[in-house]
Amino acid sequence: xxxxxxxxxxxxxxxxxxxxxxxxxxxxxxxxxxxxxxxxxxxxxxxxxxxxxxxxxxxxxxxxxxxxxxxxxxxxxxxxxxxxxxxxxxxxxxxxxxxxxxxxxxxxxxxxxxxxxxxxxxxxxxxxxxxxxxxxxxxxxxxxxxxxxxxxxxxxxxxxxxxxxxxxxxxxxxxxxxxxxxxxxxxxxxxxxxxxxxxxxxxxxxxxxxxxxxxxxxxxxxxxxxxxxxxxxxxxxxxxxxxxxxxxxxxxxxxxxxxxxxxxxxxxxxxxxxxxxxxxxxxxxxxxxxxxxxxxxxxxxxxxxxxxxxxxxxxxxxxxxxxxxxxxxxxxxxxxxxxxxxxxxxxxxxxxxxxxxxxxxxxxxxxxxxxxxxxxxxxxxxxxxxxxxxxxxxxxxxxxxxxxxxxxxxxxxxxxxxxxxxxxxxxxxxxxxxxxxxxxxxxxx
Numbered sequence: 001x002x003x004x005x006x007x008x009x010x011x012x013x014x015x016x017x018x019x020x021x022x023x024x025x026x027x028x029x030x031x032x033x034x035x036x037x038x039x040x041x042x043x044x045x046x047x048x049x050x051x052x053x054x055x056x057x058x059x060x061x062x063x064x065x066x067x068x069x070x071x072x073x074x075x076x077x078x079x080x081x082x083x084x085x086x087x088x089x090x091x092x093x094x095x096x097x098x099x100x101x102x103x104x105x106x107x108x109x110x111x112x113x114x115x116x117x118x119x120x121x122x123x124x125x126x127x128x129x130x131x132x133x134x135x136x137x138x139x140x141x142x143x144x145x146x147x148x149x150x151x152x153x154x155x156x157x158x159x160x161x162x163x164x165x166x167x168x169x170x171x172x173x174x175x176x177x178x179x180x181x182x183x184x185x186x187x188x189x190x191x192x193x194x195x196x197x198x199x200x201x202x203x204x205x206x207x208x209x210x211x212x213x214x215x216x217x218x219x220x221x222x223x224x225x226x227x228x229x230x231x232x233x234x235x236x237x238x239x240x241x242x243x244x245x246x247x248x249x250x251x252x253x254x255x256x257x258x259x260x261x262x263x264x265x266x267x268x269x270x271x272x273x274x275x276x277x278x279x280x281x282x283x284x285x286x287x288x289x290x291x292x293x294x295x296x297x298x299x300x301x302x303x304x305x306x307x308x309x310x311x312x313x314x315x316x317x318x319x320x321x322x323x324x325x326x327x328x329x330x331x332x333x334x335x336x337x338x339x340x341x342x343x344x345x346x347x348x349x350x351x352x353x354x355x356x357x358x359x360x361x362x363x364x365x366x367x368x369x370x371x372x373x374x375x376x377x378x379x380x381x382x383x384x385x386x387x388x389x390x391x392x393x394x395x396x397x398x399x400x401x402x403x404x405x406x407x408x409x410x411x412x413x414x415x416x417x418x419x420x421x422x423x424x425x426x427x428x429x430x431x432x433x434x435x436x437x438x439x440x441x442x443x444x445x
Contacts, residue, residue, distance in 0.1 A: 076121025141376025234277025
């Protein structure tokens with residue numbers, strides 16, 4: 001994950017202000033150790049710390065349209081960028097970066113282009129023709145983003161709180177699925193899926209439809225020009241991600257560049273059941289498995305750094321972030337820059353223990369909706385910041401827009417936990433990948 005920082009309309013175009021923006025941008029350097037850039041247009045500043053995943057050679061930011069009147073700084077991955085480039089065939093692109101499409105889409109469609117993006121992103125777009133700007137964050141909030149306001153009326157945008165908290169009178173989390181437009185002076189929700197209203201869906205459960213949707217979500221995330229791997233805890237969610245990745249990796253561009261044998265990573269206390277389970281799945285899938293150990297004292301010693309990077313005092317999030325933070329450092333030391341992870345499944349399918357107590361399918365569904373809406377404050381925040389602390393990117397296929405639409409359209413009666421019928425938690429997901437002829441996972445899962 002890259003780091004972005006923007007200061008817009010600050011009524012100060014002095015060298016001192018430029019130096020201050022650079023100083024604040026450096027607080028995000030851990031997110032993007034590969035390159036840094038700063039663009040200034042009058043009293044607007046767009047800074048970027050780059051983690052190069054796609055087109056490392058020429059994709060440095062900020063990015064521009066043909067005449068450089070539209071300027072973009074972005075943190076994210078646009079998985080459908082090749083399809084979008086075809087729609088923009090009359091445009092000339094400066095780089096091979098997947099994010100290069102954003103400025104050109106704005107030229108063609110104005111602010112309404114955001115829903116065309118299939119991916120994870122936070123961006124600031126400056127239109128120098130009238131000094132207007134647009135800020136947007138991805139549907140679920142996989143990428144972190146904050147907004148603040150200065151005493152001089154300026155708007156500040158940063159991937160992390162530490163980039164703006166010292167200079168803003170007020171600051172807050174930028175809401176997922178929204179854009180902020182200087183023309184309207186406020187937020188507007190661009191992401192409006194059917195499930196967001198919490199209306200109860202009625203589409204019959206079809207295991208093959210669900211399987212195909214998740215396979216598509218995983219395979220589109222194999223888009224990379226750098227070494228990558230999967231996080232493997234040995235549980236259902238991460239094991240499915242690893243299985244699908246291993247199954248479809250061979251024919252990809254990534255396999256041609258980095259080899260067709262998948263690398264998997266796990267962390268835990270010595271002798272923990274997670275390590276054993278992950279090892280068994282890795283052996284079954286034939287991955288190159290990397291097992292990292294830490295001690296309780298290692299975790300305690302890391303807490304201060306963990307809180308600094310994830311920027312929350314939520315106890316559960318800190319506890320879950322600590323091993324991920326320690327593992328990410330080890331993974332990055334091996335030269336890996338991107339990992340695919342299993343966050344989001346429990347929220348979509350009701351995988352938490354208390355879902356056993358759902359009184360009916362309506363309440364079950366509404367609770368899954370509420371859990372997904374809150375992900376940006378907890379699991380997404382953890383996955384994003386615990387990894388980006390070491391310049392590592394985490395991709396989360398369960399939170400793919402199209403997959404969520406499929407999974408959340410299923411009649412929630414199918415998701416209900418009914419042990420007397422042999423339906424344990426996440427039964428619909430387990431059944432979707434229960435393939436006797438070409439099994440995805442060992443029987444123990």
